[in-house]
Amino acid sequence: MLSYTTVNRQFRIKLIYRVYFKSIDPEIKMDNTKDKESTITAEQNKLSRFYTIFKLIKFSHTIFSFPFAVMSAFVAAGGMPEIRQLLLIIGALVMARSCAMSFNRLIDTKYDISNPRTAYRIQLQKHIGKTNLWFFTISCTILFIVCAGMLNRLSLIISPFALLVIFGYSYTKRFTNFSHLVLGLSLSLSPIGAWIGVTGEIALAPFILAFAVLLWTAGFDIIYACQDLQHDIKAKLHSIPKMMGIKSSLLLSSVLHVLVVIILILFMYFTRLNYVYFGGVVFVGIMLVYEHSLVKPDDLSKINLAFFTVNGIISMILMVVTLVDIFIFY
Numbered sequence: 660m661l662s663y664t665t666v667n668r669q670f671r672i673k674l675i676y677r678v679y680f681k682s683i684d685p686e687i688k689m690d691n692t693k694d695k696e697s698t699i700t701a702e703q704n705k706l707s708r709f710y711t712i713f714k715l716i717k718f719s720h721t722i723f724s725f726p727f728a729v730m731s732a733f734v735a736a737g738g739m740p741e742i743r744q745l746l747l748i749i750g751a752l753v754m755a756r757s758c759a760m761s762f763n764r765l766i767d768t769k770y771d772i773s774n775p776r777t778a779y780r781i782q783l784q785k786h787i788g789k790t791n792l793w794f795f796t797i798s799c800t801i802l803f804i805v806c807a808g809m810l811n812r813l814s815l816i817i818s819p820f821a822l823l824v825i826f827g828y829s830y831t832k833r834f835t836n837f838s839h840l841v842l843g844l845s846l847s848l849s850p851i852g853a854w855i856g857v858t859g860e861i862a863l864a865p866f867i868l869a870f871a872v873l874l875w876t877a878g879f880d881i882i883y884a885c886q887d888l889q890h891d892i893k894a895k896l897h898s899i900p901k902m903m904g905i906k907s908s909l910l911l912s913s914v915l916h917v918l919v920v921i922i923l924i925l926f927m928y929f930t931r932l933n934y935v936y937f938g939g940v941v942f943v944g945i946m947l948v949y950e951h952s953l954v955k956p957d958d959l960s961k962i963n964l965a966f967f968t969v970n971g972i973i974s975m976i977l978m979v980v981t982l983v984d985i986f987i988f989y
Contacts, residue, residue, distance in 0.1 A: 708787050712795055715783040716760035721753060722971045724849040726978030727872050728752050731850035731865050733985050734930050735857040744810065748856045751806035751814075752849055758799035759825035759845065761792055766829050774890045807852075811859040814852065821848050832891075836902040839880040843873035864929040871922040875973075878915035879950070881908050883966045886959050906956040916947040923977075932981065933988040939980030946973050 732740045732748055740748075764771070764780055771777040784792060800822065807818040825845045831838035847869035854865035884891075884898045885908060891901045900908040923940045926932070950969040953961040 708791060711783050711786050712761065712792070715764055715780060715787065715792075716757055718757070720967070721756055723876070723974055724756065724846045724872075725749070725752060726974040727846075727868065728849040728853040730978050730981045731853040731868060732857050733982055734864065734932070735854040735862075737931075737989050738985060740857050744857055747806045747810050748853045751803055751810070751852065751856070754799045754803035754806060755821060755825060755848075758796050758803060758822075759828070761796040761799070762826055763829040765789070765792060765796065770894055770896065773894060774887065776886065776890075807856075810856040813859050813861075814856050817852075817855065821852065824848060832896045832898065834897065836897045836899050838897065839877040839884065839899055840873065842880050843876035846876045847873040864926070867922060867926045867929050871919050871926065874915045874922065875919045875970075878912040878919065879966055879970050881912040881915075882950075882954055883962060885909070885954070886962055905959075909951070909954060909956060913951050916951070920944045920947065931989055932984050935980050935984035935987060939977050939984075942980075943973050943977055946976075 728748055729745075732745060736744075764784065767777075768781065768784065771780045787795075803822070804815070804818050807821075808815040824841070825848070828838065828841045828845050831841045835841075850868045850872060851865045854862060881899050885900045885905045887898070888900045888905065890896075891898050899911065903911065920940060920943060923943065924937070927936060946969055950965045953965040953969070
């Protein structure tokens with residue numbers, strides 16, 4: 660039999676072996692593999708939460724405001740703005756929209772859960788976690804202010820006003836029928852902010868473009884809100900479809916979009932935009948007519964096509980023709 664001293668010595672040798680040579684110990688290798696798998700799983704969960712956040716805030720809808728910010732920046736610069744300015748403008752826009760939408764999801768939970776169209780958001784929030792979503796909202800808010808401050812002093816000064824508008828929108832359906840106009844105002848800040856980001860000055864031209872964005876957004880949001888009419892009545896929320904009915908609301912939306920085309924043409928006279936841009940405005944008018952042909956008072960089945968696809972095409976095409984016009988005629 661082995662003596663106590665011998666056993667004790669073997670135990671100490673094995674312990675030293677495991678500490679200093681664990682890279683070649685099969686058992687330790689197994690432990691390391693488990694640790695690596697746990698780390699990978701944790702990283703996958705983080706990526707999954709980020710993906711879920713982008714899905715929750717409908718990140719793809721950034722396409723509605725992004726093109727107008729880029730348009731405004733190029734017109735303000737009379738061509739290609741500085742890369743640094745352009746990146747900061749895009750960064751500010753993305754951060755502003757992200758914090759506004761995540762904030763909206765947080766405070767509208769009690770309404771989303773009872774609306775068949777938005778009930779899925781509750782499951783997404785549970786996956787993300789309310790604390791994580793608040794952290795995301797606050798982080799994006801801070802980054803928005805940082806981007807604005809890095810552009811110029813005036814951008815920094817007006818950034819709290821922009822936050823007040825975009826956060827305030829989330830409360831408007833509780834007390835006014837005109838939340839659609841406030842949403843339009845929120846998106847219309849993008850061309851104004853981009854112009855100021857490039858020039859550091861306030862001018863009339865970006866406000867003309869902003870007014871077009873306001874009416875365009877309000878018009879398509881009225882269409883989109885028609886599908887929530889019954890929920891708004893039950894939840895005691897306010898909207899133009901609830902106030903006017905679906906038929907009159909669709910007519911009002913058409914009127915707003917006619918005004919959009921007129922204002923986009925008027926924008927030419929406050930800038931040096933020329934015929935290529937005008938051709939783009941004509942295309943916008945045609946697409947708006949098509950959008951309204953898709954939605955009928957007794958048939959709202961094509962609202963998603965009218966809302967996202969058509970309006971996404973409108974904003975992108977108008978941006979492209981504006982940039983082409985600037986590079987040709989400026």
